[in-house]
Amino acid sequence: MMPLRTPWVLILLLWGAGLGAAAQYGKVSVIFDLLPMAYPDAGAAVGWIVSLVGFVGIVFGVVAGLVVARFRYRRALLVSLWVGAAVSVVQALLPPLPWMLASRVVEGASHLGLVVAAPTLIAQLSADKDRGLTLTLWGTFFGVAFGLLAFAGRPLALNFGLPALFLAHGAYMALFALILSAKLRALPAEDAPPELSVREMLRSHLTIYRSPFLSAPAIGWLFYTFSFVSILTVLPPYIAADSRAFVMTAMPLTSIAVSMTVGVGLLRVFSAVRVVELGFALSALAMVWLWLVPGGPPACLFLAASMGLMQGASFAAVPQLNQTPSAQAQANGAMAQMGNIGNTLGTPVMAFALVSGGYSVLPMLAGGAFVLGLIMHLLLGKIRRR
Missing domain, CATH: 1.20.1250.20 (MFS general substrate transporter like domains)
Incomplete structure (x- = not known):
């Protein structure tokens, strides 16, 4: 109840x-x-x-x-x-x-x-x-x-x-x-608690990542975490020195503020998955802006605001897609796993790409990650509707 x-x-x-x-x-x-x-x-x-x-x-x-x-x-x-x-x-x-x-x-x-x-x-x-x-x-x-x-x-x-x-x-x-x-x-x-055998633990990975309900928040979270931490890490040198400190302080605060205001408002009207998809789409557009205007403060803040839509809505998607507490725990465990993979890989991959190809690689790589996150959510949504 x-x-x-x-x-x-x-x-x-x-x-x-x-x-x-x-x-x-x-x-x-x-x-x-x-x-x-x-x-x-x-x-x-x-x-x-x-x-x-x-x-x-x-x-x-x-x-x-x-x-x-x-x-x-x-x-x-x-x-x-x-x-x-x-x-x-x-x-x-x-x-x-x-x-x-x-x-x-x-x-x-x-x-x-x-x-x-x-x-x-x-x-x-x-x-x-x-x-x-x-x-x-x-x-x-x-x-x-x-x-x-x-x-x-x-x-x-x-x-x-x-x-x-x-x-x-x-x-x-x-x-x-x-x-x-x-x-x-x-x-x-x-619901009945799951077994803790090694076989069940291995099988649970297949169960979660084959389910478009259990895996969807985690798959989106992978692309979000890959981009968020790495962008905040590698972007500062490309922002003008006189506005760098302000922009880097304002970006995470903007993301949180948008998540708690605009994001919460959208969740009262749309499903959490739709809000995440909107966040991915707007973030991809923000990377186009940053490609055209490298390190531009307004583009950086627009990017942070767009990513803020994904932040809370990804967690809100877990109970919307999974009704029982044990299913929600599985989905949250998958989010922890994918989030750690994204955080671990994002910065070194982005840094290596920048060394190899220069600034233009940043909006291409991060924008590509946002587009892939959007595509994966759309595909998983299509599978769920079947």
């Missing part, structure tokens, strides 16, 4: 837990240049401290959907928060590099549990009229968390040392685990 009212305090708490999950990535990203001081003999291996969380997501994203559905969403969320808190405390000790890397693998599992369980719970707890808004809010968790870490997390590490940042993150995760353990009630079981 769907709720008639949305428990907004609880939704905000789950979003807050999502900020902690995003910080599992961001806390290391914002201090990456400081890590060689803690591990002076590590060399290039320091990069693994950042990337191992994403690697776990690539390999085990779909498996996480099965595990969360098996152990139920409240339990999986709380365990993931407590594990995340404990790992951050261990990291505050700045253990030897092999142990630090091992902690990041464990943290990757904690991260997956959070990004699968939290949006599934948000979808189930939200009233039907508010689900587009609540899942769009969820879709902002990465951008907001990275902004907060850049604003407060890095200065904390610079002034008080790296352990202070890790301890602050551990305290944050523990606090939300305590609050949510008291506030969050287990949802009634609506």
